[in-house]
Every structure is written in C-alpha cells, then in structure tokens.
Amino acid sequence: MTAKTSTRSRDVLGTSALRPDGVAKVTGEFSFSSDMRAENMLWGATLRSPHPYARITSIDTTKALLIAGVHAIITAEDVPGKLTYGLISSDQPVFAKDVVRYMGEPIAAVAADHPETCRRALAAIVVEYEVMTPLVDAELAILPTTPPIHPDGNLIRHQRIIHGDSNATAEIIVEGNYTIGMQDQAFLGLEAAMAFPDPGAQGVELHIATQWLHEDRGQIAACLNLPENNVRLVLGGVGGAFGAREDISLQVHCCLLALRTGRPIKMQYSREESFFGHVHRHPATVWMRHHANRSGKIVKIEARMVFDGGAYTSTSPAVLINGITHTQGPYQCDNAVVDGYAVRTNNPPCGAMRGFGVVQACFAHEGQMDKIAEACGISPVEVRLVNAMHTGDKIITGQTMESVAPVERCIRETDAIPLPPPMPDLVDALELPGGSGLTAERKNIVRGIGWGVSMKNLMYSEGFDDYATARCTLSNGVASLKFATSEVGQGFVTLAPQIARSVLGVDQVVQEVSDTQIGSAGSTSASRQTWMSGGAVDGACRLVRERMFEHIGKLHNIDPIRLLIDGTDVVDSIGDFRISVVDATEGVTFSETFEHHHRKTEDLDENGQGNCHVAFAFVAHRAVVDVDCDLGLVKVVQIATAQDVGKVLNPLSALGQLEGGIAQGLGLAVMEEIVLENGKVRNPSFTDYLLPTALDAPTVVAVMIEEPEPQAPLGAKGIGEPPCISVTPAIVAAIRAATGKALLRVPVRPQDICL
C-alpha cells in the first residue's frame, strides 16, 4: 500500500491559477495609472468644445495664464509635429484649430498645481465660436450632395459583398430594419497617465493605461516630432478597456505639457470627460431580407448596414468590414448581396468596443432567424440547427471556414441546460423586474425565452500583420518573461506564467514591466492576446527549452531530442536520467525572443470577396426574462450559454470572461445608451448612463466546448468578445416572446414595451 502524498498542484495550463496581481488589487496596493504620483508634478486638464459643430473664431488664454498656479496652456499652435492622429486614418486633430466637429473635442490643455486650479484656468479661457448646424443623420452623410464636415469627406468607407447568385430567391421572405444604439465601454478605471520629460525636452516617458503601447508610441512620437526611440511608453495599471483605450485620448496632451513645463504631468479624466474622451460603439441601422425555403434553410441574404462613425475615422473602416462580413452569422449561406457604409457625422467618434461591428450585425441576423422560424412554423432552436455552419463551409466572402466550427454543439448544449424554475407566486419584490423600485406586481409578470447564436472573427483582418513579441529568460530555475502586452483585466498576466510553467517545468516565473523596450505585442483587442501573445510566450519558452536540452545533452552525453519535461524535471524519455530544471539551469542563462505571426489574410475585392479573416469562434445564448408588460420593466433571469473556446487554459478566468461579457450584452439589450440630441450627449454620467448592477445580474449557466483549434498555438480560441455578442439578441428575443412586440431596436426601453 502506498501512502497518499498531498502535493500542491502546479499552476500550469488548464488549472485555475490565481491572478498574480490579485492580492495587490484586493488590498489597494496595485498601482493604477491614476494612482501615480511624482515629485514636483503638475496636473493637466483639457478644454473641450461645448458644440458638436462650430468654427473657432478666437482662443484667448491671457486671463487663464494669469491665475496663480497655472504653468502652461497649449493649443494647436503648440503642437510641434503632426497636427493629427488616428488608428487607420490620421484625421483627428490633437487640438481643434479652426473647426470643432463633435461635442467634447479638445481645444486646449492646461498644466497647473492642483486639479481645481486647472478647472478654474479652463473656465477662464475664452473661445469664440460660430456655431454651425451639425450633421447628425448618417443617411444624410452618405449622400454626395451633403456638404463635407471634414476635408476627407463624409463617407469613411463603402464596401459591398456580392456572393453566389444575386437573383436567387425562395418561398419564405422575411425582412426587418434594426437599430443599435450607441453603447459606452464604461470601464471603471478612468483615462489616466503620467508623463516624465527628459532633461532638455528631447524625449519623454509616458506611463499610460492603454491597449497597445507600440501603436500609441508611433502616433505620439509623430505629433511630438520626436524619434520613436525618444518616446518610451510604460503600461500603467489599467482599469478595464473593452476597446475604449485603443485610440489616443490624453496621451499627446500629457506629453506636450510635460515637455513644455519640464515637469511630470499627471492627467486623469473625470467620468463626464471620459464620455467625451474616448470612442464608443457605433450606432447602426441594419436592414436585412432573408430568403429561405419551407424547411427554414437560408437561400439568400440581402442586407444594408450603416455605421455612424462620428466625427473622426478611428477604426470605422474595420468595424464596417466586420459588420458586413458577419451578415450571415454562424449559418450557411450561398448567396448574398450586402451593402455597407461607415460615415462621418458630428456625433461623438465611434470605434472599438468588444464585439467590434459584429454586435450590430448579430442583433439583426438573429432577429431574422426568429422571423424565419415563425414563418416556417419551426422553433428558434430548429431554425438555427437547420442552418448551422460547419468547418469547411464557404462563407459569403468566399473564404473557407477553416476554424473548428461547433455551431450545432453550441446550440444543442445550450438547449440541454435546464431552464430556471418558474417564478413562485410569492416572491421577494426585489426579484421582480424593476427591483428596488418596487413598482412591478407579480400578477403582471410574463416570462419569455429567446435565442441568440453568433460567429466572431479573431485577430485583425484584411492583410494586417498584428504580430506579438515575447522574450523568455531562464536562469537558476527562474523564468523571466518580457512582453509589451497590455493587461487590462483580462488575465494575460495569469496565463503567461502558466505557459512558462507548462513548457519549461519551472515554478517561479517573473514578469517584467510591460513597456516599449521590446517589440510590439499588438493590441489587447479582437479576442487576440491568448492566441497572439500567448503564442509568443509559448514560442519563446520553447526556444529556451531547446537551448536547455542542448546544454543538458552536451553535459550528460544524451541526444537532446530524447529529453522532455516531466513536472519540474528534465527526463530522458528512453533512459533513467532525471534532473530538476532548477539544478539543470544553475549558473547558466538562456534567453530567447519570439515573434508570433498569424497566417496572412487578404483585402476584400470590390465584391467583398477574399480571405480577409484569420479565424472564428462561436457561441450560443438562451435568455429567460421576466417582463412587467404594463410598466415595460425587464429582469433577465437566466442566461444559458455554450461557447466554442478551443481549449480551456484557466477555467476560472474563462468563466469570468463569459459572465462579464454577458453582463455587457445585457446592458446593451435593456439599459445602456449614450443619448444624443442634435449631436449633444445628454447623459455623460453614471447617474444617467445606466450600467448593470449586482441586482441586474442573471444566473449564468455556462458550458465550455473544447475542440482544440489546430491553427491556435495553445489550441485555445480567443474568448473575450463572443460572450457579449449574441446574448443581446437572445434577451431581446425573450422580451419579444413575453410581450409580442416587434422590438427592432436596442436598448429596449420601457416605452418600447408598454406604449
């Protein structure tokens, strides 16, 4: 009989390793970018336009400069380099000079000794405007006869897709006009940065909460007219991102003030300013017409999508392409005619948000699937199974679906999750729709069930090589990892050491500072870091392992090819040699850098054909809601979901992504919208922009479908975006089922239900 020995399980891939920054975050010791302080620092603040569209006739900073404690005020005239920035097109001014094109556009920035001094200085800057009528209608912006609001014109991008037989039709034809409101990422950790000027103003070091250090650096250096090497970026602690930190916000302003004053500058936005300081999810209108046969099988899809990009380009061209190339959703479709527009208006600029164009397409195609089901007399589950996409199918861009595509499994396993018990007759009022408002009555509550299924591309598209870089150094049994990957909360800092432990057999892993002192990691977006930066860390660790095996092989006269890692030891696979990694690396150092590139993609041609995407992931959601139809109040009771994840690398982290994404999709379904009135934002606060709270959180029952993705370095697909995409249409479908209302717009507001 062998005595059982309890050994601590190692935090390798597949375990719920805990966050290495967890203790610091629960104790308050973790340094977010807004927590930074420096000797001799000044505060920076931004003056913004109150008008959506106006000519600036004069800017007078004289009075503001006289305020005690004010050290500098800068405007467009003080930008030494490029006057504009932008992710895809450099069309957004660092400071507006002659024209402001959206409410909240920066005009000047001030450096002072106290945030209150900054506020007073901003109030003392006199700007004269000649207010113009804003262009706020995206359809008007498409018309060539509408005067351009920007030298680059109002049409940011137009792209069509023509696939298969344009004239194909079938017995069942359903159509709908769908509208998606403007959602805010609403990360909790507001924009914040600290810039340290080099002596002589020849360079600057910026500590910044961002999604992509290297992209920021390129744009900042151009505006500062400094060589990129003189602009060093260090990742500040990031309090969530969800797409809103992909664009430049305060980066250039903060550096300019630091270089001007020769002192460290701290900038942080207020919540109100944050609503103006970053891009939002594109509001969109989507028309779709599906042709299907009597069994519900899709024959052709026609669609037209219009994305309102707001005043500047940001990532609108890519968002548009994501939208139109996901017209079909996770369903087979041989024939399609799609027209898509991304346009410029005087609304707030829109860009990346979790789901990136696919959220808008999915809300429409899922509404259409339910219409087909109804027309054919089949269930929402049947219509989705009949059409489910499989690996090897051609999608409407002509690209072959090479990713593992377990769409049927996602649907069936979601369907197999038990429904919640019916609401009891006696129920705590807090459990009713409207919660603590205590206005709903049990007898008026109707329950509804709805479905949503989605497909989401992973990584960047259309020929973009968004590679990731990592370095691994192994010495004395300790692995040290270096990468520029932005940890924004998603947990890459948990995953990277798991990879190193699995590959190298080490227990101790040190992560160096994320900064620009190594190659790019690409953006923490597009569900890409586990795949891309994970692939880079894996690659670097594997190279180091090879070096270690060569070293051991030479010392012990063993062919390195026979060596492998067993737990924390290196063993000879066909002999009895065994040495711990700690002992094997004593006094030696191996260091390797690896770049992970995904496979090449292509541009779309004029008919929207081309292998433009890298890979795809799928998910199904089933929503159960309770609705008070008289009051228009909704409570989401349960979300059942089965998600195609490839491989689970950390079960606890993965579940957190699924639950968190679901809450954001719930927000878009029933509460979150930036309300605009003639280009003006009416609700830039957490009092008026409603976010899901603990009382709004549904029970989530999640199944992870593990079918390893052959293309992915770790077999794992990105899992960040899919959770928030099809949950929105699932919830709206459930409300439709409960109310009988058409509900073609999100968020669904009380008046959409009860009036």
Next chain:
Amino acid sequence: MTTDHQMYTLNINGAERPVKDSWIGESLLYVLRERLDLPGSKGACEQGECGSCTVLLDGDAVCSCLVMAATAVDSTITTVEGLLADTVIGDTARVISDVQAAFVTEGAVQCGFCTPGLIVAVHHLLEHNPSPSDIEVKEAISGNICRCTGYGRIFAAVNAVIETRKKSK
C-alpha cells in the same frame, strides 16, 4: 492652490492623520488619495453611483467622493488599507482579510478597479448581517458597479466568506 489653506486631523485606520495645505472643498476621496498616500480607494464617477471609493465612516459604508474631508474630523474612518488582516492567502506568507482572500481565490478580481470599494462594502454587509440571503447580498453591493466580472464570481466570493465564517464559529 494658494487660498483657503487649512489644517485638520482625520482618524483613519486607527491613526491620527494631519491634513496640511488642503483646500477646504476637497473630498475625502481626494484627501485620502492625494494627501495621505492612501490610494486604495478609487474614483470612477464622482457622484456616488459606482461605489469604487467606498470607505467606512463611523462604521457606515459611504462613498468618500461625496464626503467633504473636513467634515469627517470627528469620525472614525476605515479604508481598504485598514481592514482586519487575519487570513493567509494561498501558500504565500501574506495575511489579508478573509473577504480579500476570497475575492482572489474565487476569481472576483479582473481589472480590479472596483475591487477595493467592493471589499469594503462586503465587510460592511457581513458585519451587520453574517448570513445574508442571495438577494440581500445583491442589494448590499448593488451600489458598487463592476464592469468586468458580471458579478458571478463576486457572489461566489461573498458566499465563500459566509460559509467559512459559519464553520469557524
């Protein structure tokens, strides 16, 4: 600022902390973070909606962004930095509060910005109601917005603390 300089003392985490050179209008959140080197309390909405700045003021959970610091001179203030540390986390030598430990082990932390406020709110809840129902937990932390987790792992963490405290009695 060169006007309205004041000097007063706050009782924070059991210590008397003099506040110098403060402008009289500064919020408790600002004074904690910028003058007393206690950046654990976070600011995310400035209007008492998100709960990230939650501290205990004479035992009540309040949003420190809504409290003028100078009005708290006669109060006892506890911040996330001052919670009772009695639990060893994992195999580290680190001792933190049971709520803090549960947040780490149950996956209730992602970006972590809402976390300190939530930790204080949960301590406050369990101090006053050691065995809350699910809906009471939800109600108690509904003033703390978390954008990352969807709250599922936060509920799990609170339930873990409730169970552990019951067992240890």
